Amino acid sequence: MIPIYLPNPSISIKNINKHTIIDMIRFIPGGVSRIELSQALGITRAGVTTIINDLLAGGVVREMNGSHGRSRRVALEINPQMGLALGIDIGATHISTYLADFSGRVIQESEMRIHIDQGPLPVLAAVDEQIHHVLDLAGVPLSRVSTMGIGVPGPINIDAGMVDTPPIMPGWNRYPIRDELQARYGIPVTLNNDAELGALGEWAYGAGRRHDNLAFVKVGSGIGAGLLLNGQIYRGSTGSAGEIGHITIDDNGPRCTCGNIGCLESLAGGIAIAQTMKKEIRRGQKSILDLNALTEDLSYEHVIDAAFKGDLLAQNIINDAGYRLGTAVASLVNLFNPGIVIVGGGVSVAGDILLEPMRKAVRDRSLAATSSPLTIMTSVLGKRAPGMGAVVQAVSQVLHRQLA
Amino acid sequence: MIPIYLPNPSISIKNINKHTIIDMIRFIPGGVSRIELSQALGITRAGVTTIINDLLAGGVVREMNGSHGRSRRVALEINPQMGLALGIDIGATHISTYLADFSGRVIQESEMRIHIDQGPLPVLAAVDEQIHHVLDLAGVPLSRVSTMGIGVPGPINIDAGMVDTPPIMPGWNRYPIRDELQARYGIPVTLNNDAELGALGEWAYGAGRRHDNLAFVKVGSGIGAGLLLNGQIYRGSTGSAGEIGHITIDDNGPRCTCGNIGCLESLAGGIAIAQTMKKEIRRGQKSILDLNALTEDLSYEHVIDAAFKGDLLAQNIINDAGYRLGTAVASLVNLFNPGIVIVGGGVSVAGDILLEPMRKAVRDRSLAATSSPLTIMTSVLGKRAPGMGAVVQAVSQVLHRQLA
DNA sequence: TATTTATTGTCAAGTCATTTAACATTATCT
DNA sequence: AGATAATGTTAAATGACTTGACAATAAATA
Numbered sequence: 001m002i003p004i005y006l007p008n009p010s011i012s013i014k015n016i017n018k019h020t021i022i023d024m025i026r027f028i029p030g031g032v033s034r035i036e037l038s039q040a041l042g043i044t045r046a047g048v049t050t051i052i053n054d055l056l057a058g059g060v061v062r063e064m065n066g067s068h069g070r071s072r073r074v075a076l077e078i079n080p081q082m083g084l085a086l087g088i089d090i091g092a093t094h095i096s097t098y099l100a101d102f103s104g105r106v107i108q109e110s111e112m113r114i115h116i117d118q119g120p121l122p123v124l125a126a127v128d129e130q131i132h133h134v135l136d137l138a139g140v141p142l143s144r145v146s147t148m149g150i151g152v153p154g155p156i157n158i159d160a161g162m163v164d165t166p167p168i169m170p171g172w173n174r175y176p177i178r179d180e181l182q183a184r185y186g187i188p189v190t191l192n193n194d195a196e197l198g199a200l201g202e203w204a205y206g207a208g209r210r211h212d213n214l215a216f217v218k219v220g221s222g223i224g225a226g227l228l229l230n231g232q233i234y235r236g237s238t239g240s241a242g243e244i245g246h247i248t249i250d251d252n253g254p255r256c257t258c259g260n261i262g263c264l265e266s267l268a269g270g271i272a273i274a275q276t277m278k279k280e281i282r283r284g285q286k287s288i289l290d291l292n293a294l295t296e297d298l299s300y301e302h303v304i305d306a307a308f309k310g311d312l313l314a315q316n317i318i319n320d321a322g323y324r325l326g327t328a329v330a331s332l333v334n335l336f337n338p339g340i341v342i343v344g345g346g347v348s349v350a351g352d353i354l355l356e357p358m359r360k361a362v363r364d365r366s367l368a369a370t371s372s373p374l375t376i377m378t379s380v381l382g383k384r385a386p387g388m389g390a391v392v393q394a395v396s397q398v399l400h401r402q403l404a
Numbered sequence: 405m406i407p408i409y410l411p412n413p414s415i416s417i418k419n420i421n422k423h424t425i426i427d428m429i430r431f432i433p434g435g436v437s438r439i440e441l442s443q444a445l446g447i448t449r450a451g452v453t454t455i456i457n458d459l460l461a462g463g464v465v466r467e468m469n470g471s472h473g474r475s476r477r478v479a480l481e482i483n484p485q486m487g488l489a490l491g492i493d494i495g496a497t498h499i500s501t502y503l504a505d506f507s508g509r510v511i512q513e514s515e516m517r518i519h520i521d522q523g524p525l526p527v528l529a530a531v532d533e534q535i536h537h538v539l540d541l542a543g544v545p546l547s548r549v550s551t552m553g554i555g556v557p558g559p560i561n562i563d564a565g566m567v568d569t570p571p572i573m574p575g576w577n578r579y580p581i582r583d584e585l586q587a588r589y590g591i592p593v594t595l596n597n598d599a600e601l602g603a604l605g606e607w608a609y610g611a612g613r614r615h616d617n618l619a620f621v622k623v624g625s626g627i628g629a630g631l632l633l634n635g636q637i638y639r640g641s642t643g644s645a646g647e648i649g650h651i652t653i654d655d656n657g658p659r660c661t662c663g664n665i666g667c668l669e670s671l672a673g674g675i676a677i678a679q680t681m682k683k684e685i686r687r688g689q690k691s692i693l694d695l696n697a698l699t700e701d702l703s704y705e706h707v708i709d710a711a712f713k714g715d716l717l718a719q720n721i722i723n724d725a726g727y728r729l730g731t732a733v734a735s736l737v738n739l740f741n742p743g744i745v746i747v748g749g750g751v752s753v754a755g756d757i758l759l760e761p762m763r764k765a766v767r768d769r770s771l772a773a774t775s776s777p778l779t780i781m782t783s784v785l786g787k788r789a790p791g792m793g794a795v796v797q798a799v800s801q802v803l804h805r806q807l808a
Numbered sequence: 809t810a811t812t813t814a815t816t817g818t819c820a821a822g823t824c825a826t827t828t829a830a831c832a833t834t835a836t837c838t
Numbered sequence: 839a840g841a842t843a844a845t846g847t848t849a850a851a852t853g854a855c856t857t858g859a860c861a862a863t864a865a866a867t868a
Binding site: 164167213225232237239242244247258260261334 | 631771
């Protein structure tokens with residue numbers, strides 16, 4: 001193909017080979033040798049040697065398998081001791097906090113339930129609490145953490161570092177999340193959408209390795225997708241790409257929180273699954289779940305749990321949600337032709353009860369040429385995917401920002 | 405944003421700034437000055453001067469005369485006399501041939517009706533005929549043409565230069581289109597999908613100027629979309645991205661040629677429009693069109709013509725097609741969040757009769773945050789869009805391929 | 809076990825895109 | 839007409855990368 005060079009490249013890339021080498025070393029499992037780098041980049045071995053010596057001197061990378069000074073095929077890896085990063089995944093009802101080294105290994109993690117609609121002040125206070133909790137557990141002072149990535153469930157204005165008219169984050173609109181955290185902790189902070197971080201996390205350390213085009217469909221309380229296209233996070237022209245949850249599935253469906261009719265999210269999201277279950281039980285359908293026996297409100301976790309225990313009603317409800325998900329994913333597949341669709345988020349723990357009807361819907365509703373080479377699977381990183389993506393962004397930031 | 409550097413860049417780009425400068429000069433209307441280039445690329449004025457001197461010496465660019473501004477701003481443009489390019493757009497039922505200079509100005513054009521299902525040999529013979537026809541009209545020998553771009557209505561294997569299991573091109577599968585033409589004419593040939601060339605053409609010289617993310621929806625006999633994302637043509641993992649025509653619109657719809665049920669193309673494509681019109685007339689609906697009076701089979705052009713003449717039945721049929729198109733475009737908009745959706749292809753000459761119901765469907769079915777900043781309009785280049793895209797690819801090829 | 813071979817990595821000198829820093833040219837304002 | 843600001847040019851310096859010769863090792867061969 002003849003590439004098109006954009007009239008307005010967002011950033012002028014200085015040492016593009018050095019940047020590429022750093023990321024190849026970061027993301028290729030098992031490490032890369034100098035000659036592999038030289039072949040991939042189209043520069044000579046000598047050129048690679050110069051760059052690698054620079055990175056070795058800076059402590060960014062190290063040689064694997066003991067230390068042959070000179071040998072045949074020396075694999076390189078990121079030096080984990082280069083620094084520590086915090087990855088924070090804020091969902092509608094939880095905060096997950098991860099402390100990881102620069103190679104992406106998680107050192108300590110913690111989770112906490114919140115409600116995002118309480119607004120930024122209490123939620124960011126909870127984030128602060130979690131950060132200190134995780135650091136205490138790991139016995140690491142804040143001063144040793146050099147970067148931080150954070151994901152939230154809304155469309156992001158990436159330059160401003162804030163959310164832009166989010167459907168489900170009342171009170172957060174135009175709150176300066178990134179700058180606030182940056183000022184509070186004195187380290188660089190990146191702010192991203194949680195689904196796009198899920199895609200990035202799976203691409204870096206999960207099911208999406210080696211895929212240039214992937215979709216991460218996060219099915220939790222709501223439904224959103226993160227897209228990685230041509231090897232880059234794709235955000236669209238105003239940062240709200242991937243809104244698969246608001247594709248219309250049923251013209252006669254219920255009204256969605258977004259104001260439209262029959263959106264996928266209002267039919268197959270976690271909230272919808274729980275509501276449907278409650279409604280069906282009240283209508284007298286048989287189930288092992290007893291609404292009166294529950295101490296808390298029935299949630300989609302209860303439905304999934306019941307399905308695993310053989311409850312037919314729960315299985316049917318999840319099956320229907322899966323088929324509807326597949327209906328929307330079929331549109332995505334016809335339009336994007338991704339190599340893999342990764343299903344994450346809380347509802348994805350249902351596994352094939354959800355995925356098999358989904359795969360069927362995709363087969364029924366997309367071109368065979370597009371759907372037959374396609375893999376549809378659950379997240380490898382599970383609930384950690386967005387948090388790991390946040391770590392990746394955080395580490396990218398410091399590794400790429402100031403290169404000599 | 406922190407960009408992610410792909411582990412496997414398809415081509416190692418040598419003089420990236422030189423490449424970028426060439427394309428900025430090609431595609432920014434009114435020309436660009438050296439200082440604008442220097443600011444956009446983040447290199448010094450001196451660096452730009454060196455590159456431009458090189459391009460001036462090579463005859464690739466030239467200085468424009470009419471200059472205005474606060475100081476001696478010299479605008480640069482592509483040297484049209486650098487060479488000639490052929491752009492060829494093969495559709496289901498036509499071949500359009502364009503002879504253009506390197507600045508994209510069309511010197512001569514020609515159109516011919518064919519049937520693509522006759523297979524490659526007769527169709528490529530017709531292409532040859534058209535090429536000589538156009539060259540004769542322009543009084544230019546073939547030897548002065550230095551490059552050629554061609555578009556066909558099917559998924560492309562870009563490395564192989566052939567179509568890959570196309571739904572509507574029987575007999576063409578794995579025929580070496582690019583290599584055949586390259587051998588026949590002795591000039592470099594690029595092969596692309598027609599819809600992606602439409603997107604590229606509109607981006608370069610039409611409605612999509614300055615847009616980083618756009619969709620070109622080609623509504624002709626069938627329906628396909630070309631996508632330009634993050635400023636690059638997006639093809640998906642197997643080259644069949646943009647198959648909007650095979651999104652399911654109606655679960656109770658007719659069977660499509662692709663084997664599935666209720667595809668957009670089978671409900672709103674040109675063939676479907678003509679068939680619906682015939683069916684309704686036979687059912688006794690009133691229309692100014694008289695099936696018996698037509699010397700040829702009724703086509704969608706007749707329907708559009710009737711609609712412009714006030715025929716209510718024709719208007720209603722086009723209106724329905726527009727709303728259905730909008731249903732699919734709404735999914736596209738929710739997923740991609742493009743800045744503009746450009747509607748091209750033969751049916752788009754219906755204009756707002758088609759587009760207004762489309763816009764309504766998009767409003768009804770996508771998030772306001774995504775659809776309100778969105779422009780939906782017809783192609784500026786009209787039926788020339790894919791051919792102009794072919795010219796762009798052809799010229800790109802020679803300008804970028806061998807740089808000192 | 810010793811020797812050969814292919815592969816991988818390194819070194820020093822050279823090349824070339826780009827920067828630095830001083831200078832030249834032009835349009836507009838006063 | 840002269841001042842000013844913006845834009846473009848030049849020559850020397852910088853530094854990323856290449857060239858071409860050499861060194862070090864694993865595996866193959868003798």
